Structure formats: structure tokens, C-alpha cells
Amino acid sequence: MSSNLQNCSFEDIGNKIRNSSRVLILSHVRPDGDAIGSQIALGSSLEEIGKEVILMNEDGCPSNLAFLKGSDEVIRPTGDKIEVDLCLVLDTANYERIGLGCASIVEGIENVINIDHHITNEMYGDLYYVDPSSPATAQIIFEFLSDQKLPINPTSRDAVFIGLSTDTGGFRYPATTARSFEIGADLLKLGADCGELSSMVYERYSFKRIELLRELLGNLKITSNGKVASWVLSMEIKNRLSLRPEDSENLTDLIRGIDTVQVAVFFEELKSQDIRISMRSKNVNFADVSKICGNFGGGGHPLAAGAKVEGDIINVDVTAIKDGWHGDTSRMFYVGDVSVKAKKLTEVTYNSMMNANEALLPPFATENSHYVTQQWVEIIYK
Numbered sequence: 001m002s003s004n005l006q007n008c009s010f011e012d013i014g015n016k017i018r019n020s021s022r023v024l025i026l027s028h029v030r031p032d033g034d035a036i037g038s039q040i041a042l043g044s045s046l047e048e049i050g051k052e053v054i055l056m057n058e059d060g061c062p063s064n065l066a067f068l069k070g071s072d073e074v075i076r077p078t079g080d081k082i083e084v085d086l087c088l089v090l091d092t093a094n095y096e097r098i099g100l101g102c103a104s105i106v107e108g109i110e111n112v113i114n115i116d117h118h119i120t121n122e123m124y125g126d127l128y129y130v131d132p133s134s135p136a137t138a139q140i141i142f143e144f145l146s147d148q149k150l151p152i153n154p155t156s157r158d159a160v161f162i163g164l165s166t167d168t169g170g171f172r173y174p175a176t177t178a179r180s181f182e183i184g185a186d187l188l189k190l191g192a193d194c195g196e197l198s199s200m201v202y203e204r205y206s207f208k209r210i211e212l213l214r215e216l217l218g219n220l221k222i223t224s225n226g227k228v229a230s231w232v233l234s235m236e237i238k239n240r241l242s243l244r245p246e247d248s249e250n251l252t253d254l255i256r257g258i259d260t261v262q263v264a265v266f267f268e269e270l271k272s273q274d275i276r277i278s279m280r281s282k283n284v285n286f287a288d289v290s291k292i293c294g295n296f297g298g299g300g301h302p303l304a305a306g307a308k309v310e311g312d313i314i315n316v317d318v319t320a321i322k323d324g325w326h327g328d329t330s331r332m333f334y335v336g337d338v339s340v341k342a343k344k345l346t347e348v349t350y351n352s353m354m355n356a357n358e359a360l361l362p363p364f365a366t367e368n369s370h371y372v373t374q375q376w377v378e379i380i381y382k
Contacts, residue, residue: 008127013113014148016127020085022052024109028092029058029099030245033201035091036061037163038115038137040070042088044155045145054082058099062246067200068162069155077101086111089125091137093118093299115140120290120299135175138163142183152190161187161197169253170202174284174303209247212237216251226260233268256280263287270308278306 017023025043027035036057043053054075061074079101087109092098093116098106106112114125117140119132134140138160145152152160164183168176171184188194216231223230233248241247248268256264263286266278277296279289284302293299298307 005121005123005130005132006128007123008113008129010129010144010147012127013115013129013144014150016086016111016113017046017051020051020111022054022084022086024054024056024082024084024087024105026056026087026089026092026098026102026106028097030249031057031059031062031065032249033065033166034136034138034163036065036068036071036074037159037161037166038090038141039074039159040068041138041141041145041152041156041159041163042090043073044070044153044159045150048151048153054084056102056105058102059245062249063206063244064201064204064246064249065162068159070159077105079104081105081108084109086113088113088115090115090141091118092116093121095122095124115144118300119302120294120305133177135173135177135180136164136167138167139180139183142186154191157187157190157192158197161192161194162201165198166201170198175301206244206247208241208243211241212243212247213251213254215241220255222258222261226258227262228265229255229258229261229263230265230267231255233266235269235271238269252278252280256282263289274308274310276306276308280304 023043023046025039027039031039039055039057043055047053055070055073056077057074058077060076061068061071065071077099082105087106089095089098089106089112092114096103110126112125112127114121114123114128114130115137116128116130117132117134117137118130121128121130123130129140131140134143141163142152142160144150145156161184164180164187165171167173168180171180184194212233215237216233220229220231222228231251237243248266252264252266255261255266258264262282264280268276268278270276277293277298279293281287281289281303288302290300290302290305293305293307296307296309298305300306
């Protein structure tokens with residue numbers, strides 16, 4: 001692992017924990033299985049060695065993970081000041097993603113440790129340990145507990161399993177490593193019920209999620225010769241169905257599964273009028289979505305990433321290269337409340353391109369395609 005992705009070892013983190021009495025453990029807003037699983041796994045282990053542990057998340061624990069023992073200990077910030085010796089931030093690439101309430105608490109804490117697996121991690125904190133080769137932060141937590149000979153009790157065991165399983169798609173995603181399967185086997189040897197845990201996380205949906213799926217299928221768009229799929233979740237739909245954040249989680253993976261689709265995009269309108277973008281790619285050689293989302297201040301992994309933006313027009317441009325041949329796929333999207341000027345720009349550009357394409361068909365083909373397109377821009381814009 002590159003040395004610039006960590007400035008400490010497991011031993012350094014272990015020493016910080018051993019020298020602390022009261023520990024705060026945080027994870028990112030809208031937590032997923034890896035975030036909550038990592039928090040519970042580490043927290044339960046530290047409680048067993050006598051540490052006072054506070055598990056906190058800006059949005060609390062989502063209802064779909066409430067079956068995990070220890071999930072009821074994940075609290076939301078109340079605005080009250082908390083005195084702790086140490087804060088560990090797990091599975092959170094960007095410091096801002098811990099949320100405003102949690103950030104106000106962290107500001108007064110001297111010792112902050114950042115443990116994560118995202119390649120886009122900003123290396124914040126007094127100590128940071130980032131391992132992008134790990135498919136889940138829960139895998140790092142398991143390695144840490146094992147290395148430091150800290151207890152892996154049934155609560156920690158099940159939490160690691162859920163974190164590792166959900167972030168590897170049930171051990172199916174390309175980032176899954178041989179070590180991931182070894183850890184899964186170790187967890188089973190420790191007594192984890194693979195069937196029950198998998199059933200709880202993958203086979204139990206609220207009816208609202210099914211209603212949401214019906215709504216989204218109604219606005220599903222397949223473009224760029226079947227390579228790009230997108231759908232939009234508006235505030236109107238969210239309010240009408242009384243949705244919770246967890247009701248829309250991982251739906252991007254569903255449309256990525258369409259056989260021709262290479263990139264799936266999910267746009268969600270937020271109360272702040274910002275837009276949450278979730279992107280999935282099937283092949284990093286076709287599209288590295290972490291780089292695309294990075295252009296909008298977001299991040300994640302090459303095959304799964306996200307960002308939050310204000311209303312704007314965005315362009316998803318994907319270039320595939322094979323055997324020296326280049327293929328270009330491009331699609332423009334309106335995200336949120338887009339200005340009239342921006343919409344006009346998009347419409348004029350598109351119509352000019354289509355008219356120019358017709359003009360360039362035989363027998364009128366010409367090498368000066370840019371000139372023809374420009375002529376149509378001037379005609380349409382006037």
C-alpha cells in the first residue's frame with residue numbers, strides 16, 4: 001500500500017485506544033451496511049475491554065439494519081457537547097460527510113483517527129489509515145481487531161459480516177478479494193449465521209420500496225445505444241410515498257444489471273434543493289465513476305461513487321478503448337432546477353448537432369463538420 005494513504009499502523013491506533021477511556025465512533029451520513037457494521041463491530045469489541053463507547057451517526061441507524069444487535073446504540077447528535085478522549089471516523093472519505101451535528105462535536109476533540117477504504121479519502125484526522133485494496137471498511141476493522149488481539153464477540157462478528165457482505169454485493173463485486181472470502185469463512189467458524197444474516201439484509205423490503213420501484217420504472221431512461229441508464233427520484237414522489245432514505249438505497253445497482261448498460265445514474269432531489277447523484281459502472285475500463293463524481297466534489301470507488309450538486313447541467317462522457325479503437329458515448333442531464341439559459345444552451349447544441357449530422361450524410365458529406373455544426377448553432381440561436 002502507498003505510504004501516503006496512511007500515517008500510522010494498527011499498533012499506533014491500538015495504543016491510542018488503550019490510552020483512552022471514553023471513545024466516540026462516527027460514520028458518514030445516510031449510512032450503509034459497511035458504515036453501521038464497522039461502527040458496531042469496533043464499538044462492541046472496545047466495550048468488552050472496558051471502554052466507554054458512544055456510537056453516533058448524523059442520521060442514526062437505518063431501519064433496514066435495525067436487526068443488528070447493537071444498532072439501538074447508534075444515536076443522533078443532540079447538539080450537546082460530548083467529552084471524549086478519542087474519536088474514530090469510519091468509512092467516511094470526506095470529513096464533511098459526517099454531517100454538521102457530528103462535525104460540531106468533533107471540533108472540540110484533540111485525537112481524531114480516520115479509518116477508511118475509499119481511494120478518494122482526503123486523509124483528514126491526526127491519524128489516518130486508508131486501504132483502498134480493501135473492499136470494505138469492515139474488512140479493515142476485522143484485520144485491526146485480529147492484529148491487536150481485541151475480542152470479536154458475536155455482536156462484532158455479525159456486524160463485520162454485514163459490513164463486508166453489503167459492500168461486496170454478497171461477495172460478488174470485482175473489488176472482493178481472496179482475503180474477503182477468508183474472513184467470511186473465519187466469521188462462519190466463529191458462529192455467524194450466513195443464511196439468516198443474508199436473508200435479513202437482502203430479502204426483506206418495505207412495501208414502500210416496491211411502490212418506489214414502480215414509480216422509478218416509469219421515468220427510466222436508456223440512452224447512448226443502451227449503454228447509459230438513468231432514473232430520477234423527485235421530492236414529489238418522496239413526499240407522496242413518505243419514503244425513508246433507506247427505501248432508495250442500492251436501486252442504482254438494479255438498473256446497472258440491464259445487460260447492455262455500462263453506466264447507471266440515479267438522481268435524487270433533496271429537501272435542500274440539492275441533487276444527490278449515485279453512479280455505478282460495470283467496468284472501470286469503460287467508466288471510472290469515482291473520477292466523474294470527483295468533478296462534482298464527490299467521490300467513492302471506480303465502480304461505485306456519488307456526489308451532491310446544486311441544480312445544473314451535467315455531462316456523462318464515457319470513452320471505451322479496445323485494440324486501439326476509441327468509442328465515444330455522451331449524454332447530457334438536467335439536474336435539479338436548471339436555469340433557462342442552461343436549458344437553451346443544451347437544446348441549441350443538441351439540435352445543431354442533429355441537423356449537422358443530417359447535412360453531412362452522403363452525398364453531402366464534408367470533412368468540415370465543425371463548420372456545419374456552427375452554422376446550425378447560429379441559425380437556431382437566432
